[in-house]
Amino acid sequence: MNEILGILHEYGKAYLWSDGYRLTGLAMTLWLLLLSICIGFVLSVPLAVARVSRNRLIRTLVWLFTYVFRGTPLYIQLLIIYSGIYSLESVRAQPLLDAFFREGFNCTLLAFALNTCAYTTEVFAGMIRETPYGEIEAARAYGMSRFTLYRRIILPSALRRALPAYSNEVILMLHSTSIAFTATVPDILKVARDVNSATYASFEAFGIAALLYAVVVFALVWLFRRCERRWLAFL
Amino acid sequence: MFYGYGPLIASGTWMTLQLALLSLAAALLLGLAGASARLSQRRVLQWLASSYTTLIRSVPDLVTMLLLFYSLQIALNQFTDWAGAGQIDIDPFLTGVTTLGIIYGAYFTETFRGAFQAVPHGQMEAGIAYGMSSWQVFYRVLFPQMMRFALPGIANNWQVMIKATALVSIIGLSDVVKATQDAGKGSLQLFFFSLVAAGIYLVITTLSTLLLVWLERHYAVGVRKGEL
Numbered sequence: 001m002n003e004i005l006g007i008l009h010e011y012g013k014a015y016l017w018s019d020g021y022r023l024t025g026l027a028m029t030l031w032l033l034l035l036s037i038c039i040g041f042v043l044s045v046p047l048a049v050a051r052v053s054r055n056r057l058i059r060t061l062v063w064l065f066t067y068v069f070r071g072t073p074l075y076i077q078l079l080i081i082y083s084g085i086y087s088l089e090s091v092r093a094q095p096l097l098d099a100f101f102r103e104g105f106n107c108t109l110l111a112f113a114l115n116t117c118a119y120t121t122e123v124f125a126g127m128i129r130e131t132p133y134g135e136i137e138a139a140r141a142y143g144m145s146r147f148t149l150y151r152r153i154i155l156p157s158a159l160r161r162a163l164p165a166y167s168n169e170v171i172l173m174l175h176s177t178s179i180a181f182t183a184t185v186p187d188i189l190k191v192a193r194d195v196n197s198a199t200y201a202s203f204e205a206f207g208i209a210a211l212l213y214a215v216v217v218f219a220l221v222w223l224f225r226r227c228e229r230r231w232l233a234f235l
Numbered sequence: 236m237f238y239g240y241g242p243l244i245a246s247g248t249w250m251t252l253q254l255a256l257l258s259l260a261a262a263l264l265l266g267l268a269g270a271s272a273r274l275s276q277r278r279v280l281q282w283l284a285s286s287y288t289t290l291i292r293s294v295p296d297l298v299t300m301l302l303l304f305y306s307l308q309i310a311l312n313q314f315t316d317w318a319g320a321g322q323i324d325i326d327p328f329l330t331g332v333t334t335l336g337i338i339y340g341a342y343f344t345e346t347f348r349g350a351f352q353a354v355p356h357g358q359m360e361a362g363i364a365y366g367m368s369s370w371q372v373f374y375r376v377l378f379p380q381m382m383r384f385a386l387p388g389i390a391n392n393w394q395v396m397i398k399a400t401a402l403v404s405i406i407g408l409s410d411v412v413k414a415t416q417d418a419g420k421g422s423l424q425l426f427f428f429s430l431v432a433a434g435i436y437l438v439i440t441t442l443s444t445l446l447l448v449w450l451e452r453h454y455a456v457g458v459r460k461g462e463l
Contacts, residue, residue, distance in 0.1 A: 068433075068437065071436065071437045071440040071441065072398070072433040072436045072437055072440075073397075073398035073399070073400075073401035073402075073412075073436055074398070075401045075402055075405075075412065076401055076412065076429060076432050076433045076436060077433070079412070079416065079429045079432070080426070080429040080430060080433060083416075083419075083425050083429070084419075084425050084426035084429035084430070085426060087419075087423070087424075087425040087426055088426050174295070175294075175295035175296065175297075176295070177295075178295040178297045178298055179297060179402070179405075182405065189295075189297065189298060189301070192298075192301075193301070196305060200309075202302070202305030202306050202308075202309055203302065203305075203306040203309070206298060206301050206302035206305065206306070207302065209298050209302075210294040210298050210299065210302060213293065213294050213295055213298060214290070214293040214294055217293040217294075218293065
């Protein structure tokens with residue numbers, strides 16, 4: 001018990017928001033989660049529409065993207081983007097690419113955003129496909145254009161119905177952020193590992209990290225339950 | 236083609252497959268045990284099983300893995316010191332199997348619980364009425380029907396678990412990730428070899444999808460689907 005108090009006294013701030021120089025710990029994990037979820041969401045909506053497109057080529061291309069990203073571990077995707085791409089001479093020769101890929105944070109964000117985008121695209125595409133036929137027919141009968149049909153009818157309903165599956169994906173993404181430390185991003189697990197190597201109190205160091213993650217998961221579950229109650233009230 | 240690293244990568248792939256299959260076996264057994272505990276009449280068992288699944292599922296796999304890997308070693312060191320024996324190093328493979336088994340056991344518990352509850356109660360009563368013992372009711376009546384409902388969940392968990400095996404290289408197992416990274420550093424072709432790792436995982440997940448589709452057809456024998 002004394003050990004935990006000692007660790008909290010010395011490293012509590014690093015676990016929660018800062019080690020004195022930069023964002024670390026919980027704040028870093030949440031920032032990373034928020035950014036990747038937002039980028040993933042913005043990309044996945046048009047991709048989901050393309051995924052159910054009547055054009056075979058577009059459909060297959062999006063399928064290929066989601067298939068590859070869902071069929072390989074995120075850790076390997078991160079390795080490819082972080083150490084793989086940066087090891088290429090042609091990337092380092094370009095000043096812009098060099099500046100981007102040199103930062104562990106950028107690489108992590110890119111890998112996470114693409115990965116969650118692939119899963120979210122499939123979730124949204126599934127829901128778009130399940131839109132009741134009558135609704136689409138009615139919208140057509142009103143003379144809506146394809147764009148208006150998506151904007152007013154299909155997307156609002158599909159995104160709402162996707163909420164339970166989407167909340168699952170967000171929680172899995174939070175779990176996935178724990179590999180960010182392999183690209184030198186100072187998230188919760190990085191702090192825990194530093195504490196572990198400084199104090200040798202492994203159980204306490206990783207236990208605090210586990211507790212922090214669990215608290216965030218419970219908060220997310222609560223938040224999504226409230227959203228569901230509000231936006232899925234019609235079901 | 237692999238700059239002479241072919242055998243290393245092949246043995247890494249084999250290691251990953253062994254890890255995945257053994258962890259699957261452990262997780263399935265734990266899942267069945269957990270589901271029976273959650274559905275049992277005893278309050279204590281129900282409570283134990285539900286806190287197990289809630290706790291494990293709210294913490295990232297990697298954190299659980301590191302927690303167990305380091306703490307188990309320290310606990311073992313304290314024990315060997317106390318017993319006066321030499322230090323025993325925990326093998327990353329064993330830790331990998333144990334932790335993946337424990338983690339995915341929690342997910343399988345939930346899958347099996349739902350599937351058992353989906354089997355109509357009358358089936359069990361009919362089995363008892365025929366004079367079967369509770370074990371016979373389980374493996375003759377409940378289990379085969381439960382598998383039908385559990386398979387989609389099992390398939391899902393398996394795909395997630397295969398991908399989670401990549402994390403075990405972080406605690407030092409010489410699996411396919413470690414092998415390809417070593418090959419990449421040795422040959423200065425890190426990009427190429429990382430792609431190879433991704434390709435190997437893609438092949439494994441694709442083959443398992445095919446196998447699972449076949450299994451689902453196998454367990455769906457005699458089920459009439461509603462026609463739309």
